[in-house]
Amino acid sequence: MKRISIKDIATKAGVVPSTVSFVLNGKAKEMRISDAMAEKIVAVAKAEGYAPNHIAVSLRTGRSRILGLIVEDISNPFFAALAKNIEEKANELGYRIVYCSTKNDSQKGNDLITLLSQSQVDGFIITPLPGMEQQVAWLQRQEIPVTFMDRYLPGLDVSSVLLDNENGVRLGMQHLLSKGYKRIGFVTVELQQVQMVERQKAYEQILQERGVAEDNHFILRLPFNYQHDFAVDQIRRFILDQQLDAILFST
DNA sequence: GTGTGCCCGAAGAACTTCCA
């Protein structure tokens, strides 16, 4: 079935394509097109079920009104919730979102940046991984807008929306310490990502400030792609082996 | 293998036509 184009609408309405374009883009008044003609064009477009060809629009305007959202794992509830909010806000502003997951693989992240930039996305929101620096720098050289989310890459001047990792851990630890807990465990994942490093650093710093000996710093590092049952078993052993009375989860 | 020209759909500047 042939797709209805602006040209088809023009033929049926008895005008040229640009007149249709002006009307359908709300510029009829500006271009001094009569109300009667504008109404006729709108009616034909509606009757024919016309929908703009986004590829053609981006070809002409150089903008796709699509943003690439690259996160660690879109099935993760944390990123799914963030994605939902980002999508709602983007829709309000007339943008659509394409979601991708790196699965914590920087090569995959780099490939996704290449793929999406070739697809003419207007900008990127990325939870970056070490190893993606060059690709992000390339985006900056191409003047393609990039924003980091949840974490950042030291050495790159990119706008970032971040959690206050240190203060978050500090508040959590203060709460547990104020309740009288002394043997507080810290559960994290084996990642050298900046946010994980900052959270662990904050945990150790707070214990140090309280004069807790290093022997009583209890840290469990789970592998990134852990299975649920495995993690539960590891945490159970961690609690028993270290005789913990509280745990702070960093993720 | 390389160069050239055309095509696709839509936007918009510049232009022409019409009419009071």
Added chain:
DNA sequence: TGGAAGTTCTTCGGGCACAC
């Protein structure tokens, strides 16, 4: 004559056909 209405032409990036 001048404003309103509508038209023409160029442009964009990439794929493709064709000539050399």
